[in-house]
Amino acid sequence: MVVNRSRLQWGRRLAVAAAAAAGCIGALGADAATQANGALLPRDSVEAAVFRGGLVYANYCVTCHGINADGNGRAARLHTPRPANLRASDKNNTYIAMIVRRGGEAVGRSPGMPPWGEELTDEQVNDLVAFVRSVNARP
């Protein structure tokens, strides 16, 4: 399946994820979890992984990396270096999963990027990678 990389689509997904994280999932959230014909997204599809990843992102990452995944979250100014602009990341899937699990310090970067390996399941980390890929401007 081809991931829809249009900004409108991912922006909408993230907005839905943020709404869900805030506890107000409703018709909008239910709609985003379904396909155009109203059927649920297949569990193993890339689209479903991106949707789940958006929910994880909205819970764990948005304060630093921001609602637009551009590194401008509400807590971003507390960090030097600033949280990465995930839309412009040149890192591959393996690296993204590694820094998410182990944190910045373990990979020779800032401790401002926390380690999430104890907190998140493998599925959540993989879903986050799918989410980052979906918002990433790089091919």
Ligand code: HEC
């Ligand atoms: C407390 C703030 C904070 C939170 C929360 C946070 N990050 Fe980060 N993140 C950072 C900082 C700061 C950096 C930059 C580290 C550096 O440049 O040394 C970073 C870097 C990254 C990078 C490296 C990108 C690149 O191109 O090099 C990825 C990927 C990443 N974060 C993903 C995530 C994900 C996914 C989550 C949620 C599970 C998350 N971060 C939560 C602060 C945060």
